[in-house]
Amino acid sequence: SQQGEEDPQALSIQEGENATMNCSYKTSINNLQWYRQNSGRGLVHLILIRSNEREKHSGRLRVTLDTSKKSSSLLITASRAADTASYFCATALPNILTGGGNKLTFGTGTQLKVEL
């Protein structure tokens, strides 16, 4: 299985602090994506980093990728109570069978709680 492991499993911080989540995976990938999920509802895509990229930023998010270590990290700066959610990394392999879509394998997830 290519399922990624994430740590920590749970993280509780104060509003304004930074939150860092780590993801490790097992096989070669096309890209790695991070998603957020609120309260067992649908997932929201946060950021995608390609296998030839090392760092990417989007607003308060910073993602790094180290393909030699098969690991990635997500940093959320200046956290807010609204950032409280589960965060999943997902490794992507292209759907080479039909050239359509991609196959995502999700990591175990980190539950982030941001307290006021």
Next chain:
Amino acid sequence: DTEVTQTPKHLVMGMTNKKSLKCEQHMGHRAMYWYKQKAKKPPELMFVYSYEKLSINESVPSRFSPECPNSSLLNLHLHALQPEDSALYLCASSLTGTSGNNEQFFGPGTRLTVL
């Protein structure tokens, strides 16, 4: 419109029932997906449709039967389910392409309970 809709939001069914989950998107995406998510676990891929054809079946039991009637709709037909099939069922869609560098857009899910 960047939304994926799923109906119903909640579904309770007996083990002998037949029901269907529906998913719709109007973003012009030609790849659509079904995932199953148990509580406190990550989503697990079930099926991938590309250009309305089933391209990946992750060894899902035959009591789950997917269908893609057109490029905007994706159904999941359920029959003779077991209580352990109770879960959140998520639909997603994405652009297609051999690079695979596409994000997936998820619907809110259907919370299924099998009695």
